[in-house]
Amino acid sequence: MALKYRAPRGTNDLTYPSSEKFTAVVEAACGIMSLYGYQRIVTPIIESTDLFRRSIGESTDIVTKEMYSFEDRGGEWLTLRPEGTAPVVRAFLEQGLASKGLPQKLYYAGPMFRRERPQAGRFRQFFQIGAEAIGSRDPFGDAEIIAISDHLFKHLGLEGYSLLLNSVGCSDCRPAYVAQLGEFLTRVRDSLCVDCKRRADENPLRVFDCKNESCRQAVAEAPGIGDALCPDCTEHFDGVKRHLERMSIPFGIDPRMVRGLDYYTNTAFEFQFEGLGAQNTVSGGGRYDYLAEELGGPATPGVGYSLGIERLIMVIQAQGLDPFNPPGLDLYVAGAPGTDRDRLLEILMEMRRAGVSADADTMERGLKAQMKQADRLRARLVMIIGPDELERGEATVRDLDRSEQWTVPIKQATPRVKDYLARAERPPAEDKDSDG
RNA sequence: GUGGACGUAGCUCAGUUGGUUAGAGCGCCGGGUUGUGGCCCCGGAGGUCGGGGGUUCGAAUCCCCUCGUUCACCCCA
Numbered sequence: 001m002a003l004k005y006r007a008p009r010g011t012n013d014l015t016y017p018s019s020e021k022f023t024a025v026v027e028a029a030c031g032i033m034s035l036y037g038y039q040r041i042v043t044p045i046i047e048s049t050d051l052f053r054r055s056i057g058e059s060t061d062i063v064t065k066e067m068y069s070f071e072d073r074g075g076e077w078l079t080l081r082p083e084g085t086a087p088v089v090r091a092f093l094e095q096g097l098a099s100k101g102l103p104q105k106l107y108y109a110g111p112m113f114r115r116e117r118p119q120a121g122r123f124r125q126f127f128q129i130g131a132e133a134i135g136s137r138d139p140f141g142d143a144e145i146i147a148i149s150d151h152l153f154k155h156l157g158l159e160g161y162s163l164l165l166n167s168v169g170c171s172d173c174r175p176a177y178v179a180q181l182g183e184f185l186t187r188v189r190d191s192l193c194v195d196c197k198r199r200a201d202e203n204p205l206r207v208f209d210c211k212n213e214s215c216r217q218a219v220a221e222a223p224g225i226g227d228a229l230c231p232d233c234t235e236h237f238d239g240v241k242r243h244l245e246r247m248s249i250p251f252g253i254d255p256r257m258v259r260g261l262d263y264y265t266n267t268a269f270e271f272q273f274e275g276l277g278a279q280n281t282v283s284g285g286g287r288y289d290y291l292a293e294e295l296g297g298p299a300t301p302g303v304g305y306s307l308g309i310e311r312l313i314m315v316i317q318a319q320g321l322d323p324f325n326p327p328g329l330d331l332y333v334a335g336a337p338g339t340d341r342d343r344l345l346e347i348l349m350e351m352r353r354a355g356v357s358a359d360a361d362t363m364e365r366g367l368k369a370q371m372k373q374a375d376r377l378r379a380r381l382v383m384i385i386g387p388d389e390l391e392r393g394e395a396t397v398r399d400l401d402r403s404e405q406w407t408v409p410i411k412q413a414t415p416r417v418k419d420y421l422a423r424a425e426r427p428p429a430e431d432k433d434s435d436g
Numbered sequence: 437g438u439g440g441a442c443g444u445a446g447c448u449c450a451g452u453u454g455g456u457u458a459g460a461g462c463g464c465c466g467g468g469u470u471g472u473g474g475c476c477c478c479g480g481a482g483g484u485c486g487g488g489g490g491u492u493c494g495a496a497u498c499c500c501c502u503c504g505u506u507c508a509c510c511c512c513a
Contacts (some may be wrong), residue, residue: 308513336471371473
């Protein structure tokens with residue numbers, strides 16, 4: 001409310017059970033990348049500002065207005081990473097990973113930062129997973145990178161998405177095309193909106209993105225990049241399409257799709273979902289054959305993608321697919337009035353050491369309140385220990401899902417509990433949480 | 437950076453043309469059950485009505501400013 005400290009704009013707190021679901025989705029995605037032979041790489045969240053300026057491009061939106069940059073106390077300019085590819089390629093070069101054999105297939109998962117106005121599906125801190133295959137220019141690598149997202153979506157049971165594909169050419173054919181397009185735009189400049197006039201100067205390809213009707217009409221006759229590709233690029237693009245077809249991954253060609261990072265060459269792609277609001281791209285990526293060179297390393301081709309976990313979770317929710325049950329506690333150790341609490345806590349620790357997730361009351365509350373707490377923690381079992389049980393060397397064990405209870409000798413409690421937990425299935429809990 | 441919508445309890449929201457101690461449901465704490473959760477019943481705690489200023493005898497309600505949230509543009513995951 002009128003609290004003094006709040007999470008910064010565009011950042012979010014994730015609490016249980018959303019936090020557990022979030023983790024489960026990330027783990028599912030990482031599991032699939034392992035399936036494709038990718039290995040995790042963990043890079044710093046801060047990098048030198050210059051790394052991003054050089055790689056993403058001086059004139060891009062990210063570099064000109066969205067980076068969180070600061071000068072540290074030693075006078076060095078650092079930036080909170082706005083994307084994952086440049087850091088991975090930097091690490092690839094710095095660690096000499098090429099000597100470990102090519103291609104290097106690396107995946108990452110972590111927060112990214114961009115200072116934009118937040119809206120549905122857009123945050124200032126957001127969580128991306130992604131993968132980079134560095135070293136090969138084979139179109140199969142492009143198709144494989146694309147297949148990861150498709151595989152994950154199908155694994156999660158999602159539908160209503162489409163894959164858009166384009167080739168933005170190489171250093172041979174793209175400049176010629178951009179020049180050709182620029183020339184065309186000069187001729188129709190009068191019918192372009194103010195934004196598009198600016199785009200025509202800064203990045204002509206972006207004019208295709210405009211939703212303004214007069215702009216759309218004006219560029220309808222514009223030359224397409226497909227016709228401008230050099231033979232090498234055409235062949236590569238055909239290869240990507242062929243592999244996707246053989247993988248039975250449907251796609252559409254969008255000759256007007258441009259991506260916002262300058263380092264892309266050849267393949268560019270996006271996965272878009274229906275019914276997501278304005279930010280409907282969940283996953284996207286492409287090839288970057290000059291990036292390693294640009295960063296001062298040997299010429300090394302690469303291809304990669306990244307996927308926004310928050311957007312993915314939005315889709316899962318929108319499609320009513322939430323198979324994930326947040327984990328509950330195995331056991332709650334409850335004490336009846338007058339029991340020896342020290343003995344209780346001993347049993348608690350014994351259970352934990354045996355691998356049983358367990359908790360106990362530390363608020364000196366009555367048994368009823370402890371039972372309620374056990375229920376809230378979604379405990380499967382409650383072990384009730386009172387003075388008389390201790391005297392008999394027994395404990396009452398209650399299954400909260402089935403409302404049945406029995407007694408076990410305290411000395412055998414741990415193996416008995418473990419044994420019970422290993423059997424009986426848990427009924428699915430009704431989910432009171434809606435945000436994730 | 438630009439534009440629209442919205443800010444009342446931890447959450448979701450009522451609040452009649454401005455009128456006296458600001459309400460509900462859920463959640464939380466306690467009791468009904470001197471040792472048993474989820475259902476039911478009873479009680480309780482919890483709110484500078486986002487903040488500031490103004491109009492008025494009187495403002496949650498009207499006006500201005502400000503902060504925040506949200507959706508959209510730009511662009512992207």
